[in-house]
Amino acid sequence: METPTIQMTEIHGRGRAMVALRPLTGGEIILRDSPIILYSAFPFHSDDHQHNNNYCSNCFITITQQSQITSCSTCRSKFCTLNCQSIASATSHTPWACQSLIRIGEYFAGKNLPLDLQIQARFIVSAYNLAIVSQSKFQTLLSLQGSVHSHSSDSDADSSASFIHSLVSTVCLPLPVELGVSIELTRVLLAKDKLNAFGLMEPYSEEREDRSVRAYGIYPIASFFNHDCLPNACRFDYLDGDKSSLVSNTEIVIRMIHDVPQGREICLSYFPVNLKYHERQKRLRDDYGFICECDRCKVEANWSESDEDGADMDNDNEEGNEEGNMDEDEDVDEQMDGEDGDMLKDGEDDFPHAYFFLNYMCDRKNCWGTLAPLPPSAPATTGVMECNVCGSYKHLDQV
Numbered sequence: 001m002e003t004p005t006i007q008m009t010e011i012h013g014r015g016r017a018m019v020a021l022r023p024l025t026g027g028e029i030i031l032r033d034s035p036i037i038l039y040s041a042f043p044f045h046s047d048d049h050q051h052n053n054n055y056c057s058n059c060f061i062t063i064t065q066q067s068q069i070t071s072c073s074t075c076r077s078k079f080c081t082l083n084c085q086s087i088a089s090a091t092s093h094t095p096w097a098c099q100s101l102i103r104i105g106e107y108f109a110g111k112n113l114p115l116d117l118q119i120q121a122r123f124i125v126s127a128y129n130l131a132i133v134s135q136s137k138f139q140t141l142l143s144l145q146g147s148v149h150s151h152s153s154d155s156d157a158d159s160s161a162s163f164i165h166s167l168v169s170t171v172c173l174p175l176p177v178e179l180g181v182s183i184e185l186t187r188v189l190l191a192k193d194k195l196n197a198f199g200l201m202e203p204y205s206e207e208r209e210d211r212s213v214r215a216y217g218i219y220p221i222a223s224f225f226n227h228d229c230l231p232n233a234c235r236f237d238y239l240d241g242d243k244s245s246l247v248s249n250t251e252i253v254i255r256m257i258h259d260v261p262q263g264r265e266i267c268l269s270y271f272p273v274n275l276k277y278h279e280r281q282k283r284l285r286d287d288y289g290f291i292c293e294c295d296r297c298k299v300e301a302n303w304s305e306s307d308e309d310g311a312d313m314d315n316d317n318e319e320g321n322e323e324g325n326m327d328e329d330e331d332v333d334e335q336m337d338g339e340d341g342d343m344l345k346d347g348e349d350d351f352p353h354a355y356f357f358l359n360y361m362c363d364r365k366n367c368w369g370t371l372a373p374l375p376p377s378a379p380a381t382t383g384v385m386e387c388n389v390c391g392s393y394k395h396l397d398q399v
């Protein structure tokens with residue numbers, strides 16, 4: 001059995017967090033996690049067939065011509081194989097979930113309601129369906145961060161919850177009474193989803209500026225990672241990729257970006273690392289309910305707007321790199337050697353984290369992914385970095 005590399009612990013002001021149990025090496029896999037809920041990120045009705053019809057309704061693999069496609073005889077949802085369909089009918093696609101999605105789809109037909117609301121409705125059906133099929137997984141969902149008190153002044157969240165609750169109680173019948181379906185429970189579940197769901201992206205395309213999500217997943221252990229704007233670990237998913245080392249294509253893998261010492265908190269970034277200071281702060285405050293005080297934010301809080309523009313990480317924009325001192329490899333290397341990859345010092349107000357963007361940010365057009373070394377268990381791959389969005393490989397010499 002693999003010995004654990006990380007442990008969950010409470011950190012004052014940050015809630016539950018993951019810390020390193022021993023020194024960890026760049027590329028090490030520290031977690032493989034399976035979703036307790038996985039649901040579609042698409043509207044109920046779309047003219048864009050490319051979208052709605054391209055993924056298996058259970059495991060969200062891209063359905064290709066070669067796949068042994070089957071479909072639900074009631075709602076016509078597609079599945080990549082008979083096996084996937086049969087797993088779904090006992091888990092994510094029970095008769096109750098199938099009927100509920102049909103009726104909610106009928107309700108949304110021709111109404112042009114916001115996509116967010118439709119996705120939230122899909123999540124609530126998945127969450128109540130989880131309560132039907134596995135009380136223990138439902139309790140795990142309830143134990144994750146997110147409560148109505150933490151965002152009680154959020155009137156948008158309140159009205160979405162009221163709308164979805166009345167929709168579900170009207171059309172998703174019969175509602176299993178033992179679930180105790182209520183507006184309060186719906187609000188709590190939506191809060192959990194907002195704080196913990198991971199977006200699983202569509203295949204990377206250079207042409208697409210916005211990274212679009214094909215499905216959202218709630219991963220019970222990965223939900224304990226806190227955020228840092230210069231993360232030391234990142235998440236890989238392989239929905240369409242090689243499944244050989246994974247139990248299922250829906251597992252996610254968390255890998256170290258660089259070395260860290262024992263006891264260090266392991267953090268992910270909750271969004272692409274190229275976002276500017278004000279955008280990051282806004283998202284973290286509005287969506288996650290906290291003020292980020294990470295080393296990068298402490299430095300960037302003192303920047304003027306022109307500094308921010310200078311460090312713009314737009315990977316189409318070569319000027320941004322120059323103005324942001326991105327060429328200073330020497331300083332970068334010195335800092336890396338000295339600090340195990342954790343380099344910011346109090347009082348530095350220039351751009352000391354340039355090393356991160358140079359080494360760990362993918363520069364492919366419209367990618368914004370993070371690069372992490374391949375696992376050290378394969379010596380032939382030393383120095384090879386993999387991007388967690390476009391999947392491309394780069395040798396350290398290339399960056």
Ligand SMILES: C[S@@+](CC[C@H](N)C(=O)[O-])C[C@H]1O[C@@H](n2cnc3c(N)ncnc32)[C@H](O)[C@@H]1O
Binds near residue numbers: 144195225289
């Ligand atoms: C996905 S959960 C992470 C685990 C969470 N700390 C817990 O106790 O379950 C996201 C929530 O963790 C907290 N959090 C994450 N990163 C943080 C940070 N850098 N500083 C303070 N709180 C943070 C916020 O409350 C955020 O909404």
